[in-house]
Structures are given as structure tokens and as C-alpha cells.
Amino acid sequence: MPLTGAAAARLYDDHVVAVHALIARRVGITAAPALTQEAFELALRTWDQFDSDRGTERLFLYGAATTTLRDHAETEIVHLRSVRIPGGTTERPIADPLVSPSQNGAAPARVVEHAANSDLRGGDSDPTPVITRRDDDQEARVMRAVVALDPDDRDILLLSLWEACSQSAIAEVLSMSVSSVRSSLGRIRRELKISVAETST
Amino acid sequence: MNVFNTVYALRPEIDPMPAAERARIRESLFGIGHDNATRSVRARSESGAVVSTAPHGTRATAAPRRRWRPFFSMLKGAVGIAAAVAVGAVVWSFVSDDEAATVSESVSSAPAPTPMPSTAAPTTVAAPVRTPVSLAEPLLVPEGQLTVDEVAISPPAPGTSSMLISVPDGSTMWLGDFDGDPPSADGLEFEVVGAVAVGVAQDRSPDSAVGYQFFLPCGFMFVNDAPGAEPYRPEAVTLFEAMAFDANSALNVSMPGGFSIIDAGTWQTSFTAQYQVPVEGATKTARLVQVPNGSLAQLTFGGRQLAPSPFAGDPAYIESAPGDPNLVSIYWQDADTVFHLSSIDMTLAELESFVSTLEATTPEEWSERLSTPIPAAPTVTTSCTPQPSLGPTLDP
Numbered sequence: 311m312p313l314t315g316a317a318a319a320r321l322y323d324d325h326v327v328a329v330h331a332l333i334a335r336r337v338g339i340t341a342a343p344a345l346t347q348e349a350f351e352l353a354l355r356t357w358d359q360f361d362s363d364r365g366t367e368r369l370f371l372y373g374a375a376t377t378t379l380r381d382h383a384e385t386e387i388v389h390l391r392s393v394r395i396p397g398g399t400t401e402r403p404i405a406d407p408l409v410s411p412s413q414n415g416a417a418p419a420r421v422v423e424h425a426a427n428s429d430l431r432g433g434d435s436d437p438t439p440v441i442t443r444r445d446d447d448q449e450a451r452v453m454r455a456v457v458a459l460d461p462d463d464r465d466i467l468l469l470s471l472w473e474a475c476s477q478s479a480i481a482e483v484l485s486m487s488v489s490s491v492r493s494s495l496g497r498i499r500r501e502l503k504i505s506v507a508e509t510s511t
Numbered sequence: 512m513n514v515f516n517t518v519y520a521l522r523p524e525i526d527p528m529p530a531a532e533r534a535r536i537r538e539s540l541f542g543i544g545h546d547n548a549t550r551s552v553r554a555r556s557e558s559g560a561v562v563s564t565a566p567h568g569t570r571a572t573a574a575p576r577r578r579w580r581p582f583f584s585m586l587k588g589a590v591g592i593a594a595a596v597a598v599g600a601v602v603w604s605f606v607s608d609d610e611a612a613t614v615s616e617s618v619s620s621a622p623a624p625t626p627m628p629s630t631a632a633p634t635t636v637a638a639p640v641r642t643p644v645s646l647a648e649p650l651l652v653p654e655g656q657l658t659v660d661e662v663a664i665s666p667p668a669p670g671t672s673s674m675l676i677s678v679p680d681g682s683t684m685w686l687g688d689f690d691g692d693p694p695s696a697d698g699l700e701f702e703v704v705g706a707v708a709v710g711v712a713q714d715r716s717p718d719s720a721v722g723y724q725f726f727l728p729c730g731f732m733f734v735n736d737a738p739g740a741e742p743y744r745p746e747a748v749t750l751f752e753a754m755a756f757d758a759n760s761a762l763n764v765s766m767p768g769g770f771s772i773i774d775a776g777t778w779q780t781s782f783t784a785q786y787q788v789p790v791e792g793a794t795k796t797a798r799l800v801q802v803p804n805g806s807l808a809q810l811t812f813g814g815r816q817l818a819p820s821p822f823a824g825d826p827a828y829i830e831s832a833p834g835d836p837n838l839v840s841i842y843w844q845d846a847d848t849v850f851h852l853s854s855i856d857m858t859l860a861e862l863e864s865f866v867s868t869l870e871a872t873t874p875e876e877w878s879e880r881l882s883t884p885i886p887a888a889p890t891v892t893t894s895c896t897p898q899p900s901l902g903p904t905l906d907p
Contacts, residue, residue, distance in 0.1 A: 319541050322536075326533055326536070330525070334525040452517045467518065
């Protein structure tokens with residue numbers, strides 16, 4: 311039975327922003343709204359396949375979004391080829407100020423406070439951003455390698471790195487075993503490295 | 512920056528979907544706001560509510576792939592460590608490996624959905640996960656305040672690989688492959704088995720585990736058998752007969768029937784910390800070794816007697832015959848990181864409780880928080896060209 315009525319509307323309201331973001335990262339903001347609608351149509355139509363014991367609503371919707379993206383692979387590929395790092399800079403996390411340098415001797419006991427780190431980001435504790443050199447060619451090579459991946463592998467990679475999905479979440483989204491996801495990520499890493507290296511020479 | 516880091520850095524930041532666009536799709540899906548009463552939510556719910564004329568493909572199931580790392584397969588038996596093996600491995604020369612590079616920022620989640628009134632049942636939650644590590648944040652640190660009395664970061668050792676092999680009789684063999692100048696063959700008694708020459712120490716103690724040594728043109732390899740196993744027992748001979756080395760000294764093995772690879776991998780950077788953990792008013796000690804992108808074979812250097820045992824709700828291995836009977840020693844893998852947690856004064860339940868307090872972080876942040884720099888990989892001192900550690904059939 312499709313999901314209908316207020317429950318369907320609630321599902322849409324709860325998750326549309328996240329689903330749209332996933333799709334927009336893959337196909338761009340222009341094409342994203344139409345595909346977002348299509349993904350929700352698919353998810354609601356196949357809602358009888360949702361099993362709350364196996365995963366969350368969000369993961370089920372990610373699965374629908376991934377299926378929808380597969381139907382628009384050409385749009386996705388065109389967009390992914392154009393992706394570049396905005397600004398081309400990264401910031402280095404700041405050091406924990408609660409660890410005294412004087413305590414860094416020969417195996418002394420040290421008290422380490424971790425919880426405050428998030429609050430310290432962007433504070434006045436000398437964040438000293440480290441600017442990395444932008445390498446457009448490298449970015450282009452990497453994205454070409456990503457585009458050249460098997461579609462399943464591309465889904466695994468981008469769910470992991472762009473959507474912060476755990477391996478178990480990816481397994482749920484893509485109807486795979488966790489061990490398959492784990493082994494795939496290792497293989498994808500090697501394939502990407504080889505592919506990028508080959509195009510660099 | 513390694514490839515995964517670059518892909519992560521390329522993650523497009525997407526602004527929240529405009530409200531007008533959300534409303535437009537919502538109306539399209541549910542008809543809310545339309546004048547036609549038959550398109551109200553209630554009316555449409557009786558006829559399926561959501562109507563899509565667009566064809567939808569069914570997502571193709573991912574093709575089964577070779578499972579290089581059957582991490583949770585049965586592991587039994589044990590392998591002893593020959594002291595000479597450990598010394599030989601430690602002093603070996605290594606070259607750098609950019610795969611040890613790690614990301615410098617955590618992955619941020621998608622924007623939070625707009626909370627809306629709901630008449631539906633509460634949203635389901637994800638199945639519990641033992642630890643929150645991920646590819647982006649592969650290490651664990653306590654989220655609160657803890658005293659640390661040992662911290663170490665060991666460099667990677669490219670050119671070195673190790674492998675745990677499950678043998679048909681239920682025992683386990685540990686294999687270590689080291690590229691570079693081979694050590695002295697003095698004191699070894701050689702036999703030719705299949706296509707390889709195997710050396711065994713002549714003055715070996717009868718009750719010690721058998722360590723087999725293989726000399727390669729530009730490297731060497733050890734195979735440590737289970738404690739108590741006879742030299743050249745049939746299982747060992749069967750394994751050796753399946754081995755071959757190519758022109759680059761790379762090992763290739765066509766695993767015989769009944770043999771399986773439990774885990775294998777190259778030698779990666781390891782992060783070790785020993786914490787003083789408060790437990791019911793007392794202070795106890797827990798030691799955690801973590802190796803992102805590592806293998807159980809690295810953590811069980813030389814071999815360990817492991818048995819499958821759940822830990823914190825997920826599969827893991829426990830050392831079944833530790834040298835110290837008070838030692839609780841657990842091995843497991845989450846995401847791409849392998850862990851070894853041990854303690855001589857904490858119970859398994861207390862260790863599970865300790866692990867539940869850990870949070871994920873990056874190697875750089877781990878290093879900074881514990882004021883321990885990540886060491887550079889040692890340079891090569893061998894006169895040989897660095898060799899592949901394992902052949903194409905085994906290279907992890």
C-alpha cells in the first residue's frame with residue numbers, strides 16, 4: 311500500500327530538505343527539485359517495502375533518491391564532472407588548549423579534555439588556518455575518476471563521503487551487506503587512486 | 512591529499528531547499544492548497560494519494576564482489592611469536608605510503624529537516640552502531656576528561672604486509688611479508704616445499720610455535736603456525752605448495768580448499784593510547800590500539816589465538832588464551848578501522864561501557880588532542896628496489 315494522507319505529508323515535511331540536498335549534490339540545484347519530487351513519488355508509492363526494523367525513514371528515502379538518480383545518470387554525470395572545491399581552501403582543526411605542552415614529556419600522565427573542541431572552533435585560540443593550494447587539474451581528475459566508477463560504487467562512495475552515511479546505513483540504502491560495503495570502499499579507494507594516477511601521467 | 516580526501520573536499524554545500532519550492536512540490540504531491548476538494552489529503556488518501564506517471568526503474572542490486580576481507584569468518588587456533596621474527600620485523604626498513612593520509616575535517620550531515628506537526632508514529636531510529644567512526648573520522652577518543660598514561664603513534668611500513676589464514680583444522684597461521692634486504696640465514700634448516708624453499712630454526716624449542724622463513728630475492732616472509740603444531744604438518748605443506756613468488760618477489764597464493772583469508776593488509780599507521788578509566792570509584796586501565804585502513808593481521812602481529820565473540824552488540828574476536836589469564840583482549844573492525852582493546856583489570860562489560868563513551872575524530876585531531884605528533888615514515892635503507900608486498904591475488 312502506498313503511504314498516503316497526513317502520514318505522507320509528514321514524511322515529506324520531515325525529510326524533503328535532506329533528500330533535496332542529496333540529490334542537488336549529485337545533479338545540481340537546477341535539476342534537483344524535479345528529481346526530489348520524483349524520489350518522493352517513488353518512496354510513497356513503494357512504502358509497503360519500508361521496514362522500520364531495518365532502517366530509518368531517511369535511509370529509505372535515500373534509497374528512493376538513489377534509484378531516481380540512477381534513472382537520470384546522464385544528468386548526474388554532467389554535473390559531477392563540473393564539481394570543484396568552492397574557494398579551494400581548507401582549515402586545520404585547532405589544537406586542544408587543555409593539553410599543556412609542558413606535560414608532553416616522557417610518558418607523564420596527561421589530562422585531556424575533548425568536549426570543548428567544537429566550541430573552540432572559530433574562537434580566539436589561534437586557529438591559524440592552513441591554506442592549501444588549489445589544484446584544479448587534480449580535482450578534475452578525481453571527479454572524472456568518480457564519474458567513471460561503476461554506478462553502484464559511485465553511490466557507495468558519495469553516500470559515505472558526501473552524506474556521512476555509515477557503512478551500515480549505506481548497506482541499508484543500497485540493499486547490500488555491510489561487509490560488501492566495507493570491501494567495496496577499500497576497492498574503490500584503490501581504483502580511484504590508480505585511475506587518478508594514470509590520468510596524471 | 513589522498514583521493515578520498517579530495518572527493519570529500521569536493522562535497523558541494525547545498526543551501527536548504529527554498530520554502531516556495533518545497534511548497535510547490537508538496538502541492539504537486541498532495542494537492543494541499545488546491546481548490547478542488549477531491550485533491551485534499553483525505554480524499555486522495557482513499558485512492559492512493561500519490562500518483563506518478565513517470566516510469567521508475569528498480570535499483571539494480573549491487574553485483575556481488577570478491578570479499579577480500581571476510582572479517583567475521585570463524586577464527587580459531589593461534590600462532591606463536593618467534594622473537595627473532597619480531598625483531599626482524601621491527602628493524603626493517605620502510606618507505607612512505609600516501610594511503611596513510613587522512614582527512615582533516617569531519618563530515619557534516621545533511622541539513623536538518625524542518626520540524627513539522629505529525630500525526631504519524633514516531634520516526635524509527637537507526638540500528639545501534641558500536642562506535643561512530645567513519646572514513647572521515649576513523650579514530651576514537653574519549654569525549655570527556657580522562658588521564659592518559661601512554662600515547663604512541665607508530666608510522667606506516669610500506670613494503671610490509673601481513674595476513675591471517677584460517678586453516679581447515681580450525682587453527683590459524685599468521686603470515687608476514689617484508690620487502691628489503693633479507694636477514695641472515697644462519698641457524699636455519701631449509702627444505703624445498705613445492706616451489707619455495709622454507710627455513711626453520713634448528714634450535715627451536717620443542718614446545719614453541721613453528722616459524723617458517725622464506726627468503727626472497729629482495730625480501731623475506733614469515734609464516735607462524737599455531738602453538739603445538741608439528742613442523743611441516745600437512746596443512747602447512749598444503750599451504751606452501753600453493754604459494755608462488757613472481758619476478759618482483761610478490762607472493763601469490765591460490766588458497767587450497769578449506770583455507771581462507773581472515774584478514775590481510777599493508778602496514779598502516781597505528782594509534783595507541785592507554786587510559787585511566789574511572790569505574791565505580793576505582794581507576795582502571797584500558798589500552799586501545801587503532802589502525803585506520805588496517806587489518807587484524809597487523810594488530811595480531813605474529814599471531815594470536817582468537818575466538819569470535821560479540822562485543823558491544825557487534826561481532827568481534829576475543830583472545831582466548833592470553834599469556835596473562837587476567838587479560839581481556841578484544842579485536843574488532845568498525846568502518847575501515849581495526850581496533851584492539853585490552854585491560855588486565857576491567858571486565859568485558861566495563862570495556863563495553865568504556866567504548867560507548869568514545870567519540871570519532873580524525874588522525875590529525877587525535878594527534879593534536881593527545882599532543883603526540885604523527886611520525887614520518889622511515890626511509891628505505893635497502894639496496895633493493897622496494898618490492899610489492901603481496902602479489903596481485905593477495906594485495907589488499
